[in-house]
Amino acid sequence: MSGYRCSAAPPGPGAPIRVYCLPHAGGSADAYRNWMRFPGPPGVIFVPVELPGRGSRRDEPPPCEVAEALRGLLAELAGRPPEEPFALLGHSMGAQLAYESARLLARAGRPLPQLLVVSGSRPIGATDRDGLHGDLSDEALIDRLRRLGGTPTEVLRHRGLRRLVLATMRVDLNLLSGYAARVRPEPVACPILALGGDADPLAPPELTAAWRALTDSAFWHRVYPGGHFFLHEHRTAIIEQIRATLATVW
Template identity: 40%
Template sequence: MSGPWISPAQRSGPDPRLRLFCFAHAGGGSAFFRPWREQVAHDVEVVSVVLPGRESRIRETAHTRMEPLIADLVEGLRPHLDGPYAFFGHSLGSVIAYEAARALRLRGEPGPEALVVSGRRAPHAPDRRPPVSQLGDDAFLAEMVRLGGTPPEIVRQREMVRFFLPFLRADFELNETYLPKAGGPALTCPVYAFTGDRDPLATPQEVGEWREVTSGHFRLRVFPGDHFYLKDSEEFLAALRGCLAPAHAGR
């Protein structure tokens, strides 16, 4: 597999039966999912989605609006949807994965076998947080550290900050300006929604509202931890493997 929208495939075995496309949180990238190649089922191919403005696409302009991002993303992924696949998204990545699945369904394309969302309130649930994307640099970075996704030692490295700050701000603006379109068909695939019991951004009640986006099976799982509860969590990985098993059983 190759192309600007995907990182090199991270395959756990020689004969994958399912391709898992992974969408990272705001400011996140393929490194977040790299350990999964040894941790997810041997017949699942783990593929990280690379958005414009970061990693190999650092010279491109990052998207700040969902609709054009999804239009470009779906076109970029289509050549790689040549077999059974599933979507996983964490935080902002959850709504990107959801909107991509929705766009594919509207186009009559084969949709994902499953959608797994994590650490994100349902698309139609109101955002309780004030916007942060337009804060000054120091206040914005302090908020990133508070959320737990940006180590304090990284923030102290000014050269590093200049590198990642533009796409990090763009991701937060993308999240803050996102409004799901009303209408359109619901998804039919199973939707599995995960969150941490101490996540300040996604309470179990808010995450449970993902059940409204599909006519198929839905399950909510709550794990110990905060917004990044899934890091180094064997309990989470076991649950993820359980979600993916029905998607490629018998294939």
């Protein structure tokens, strides 16, 4: 399908709920490959979403607008039978993309996700206190990536791989800054589960809790030990939390 790729089988009657997973800035669908292989929980399938310009779609031009990045995913979601539930999960940049996906689906009158899971991200409209932006020098951006973790040291040491990582990061950071400047935050009519790390410098717990203002439905907030990439450090516990939360809304 143009603009969207995943390796899961297409949904059918009685299919488990699909959780579409959106990556962090500079990341790809590979961030969630291990989630696909996780043994359980029953009735839930994690579907990594590959965005243009990275991973298996590296030969495609990177998106200049958030709507462009989401075009294929939105087409996939809009084409699903209304009776087949789904959820959206995003970490860091992916949380912003997941929220925007729900917002655009609502505006188009399409079915909304049973659950929106936003992880390691301040909500739209929250003050940017960390200064992580696309016009940082290479040295400054590499230093920030090292301190945040999530990018293997060997990748940052390899000249060719480092160049690719920095280029993708700049595209994503500029994408987010342009989006934040144009979009007015508005609540969505689906439940939100907000996840945070207690030592995350980009999205501390008081900011992940602020997602409460962006839903007209139920809201849950969970904080885990760790920094910005706590999501993968506590994958088992978080998958169980998602399963348990889905069980209350589906």
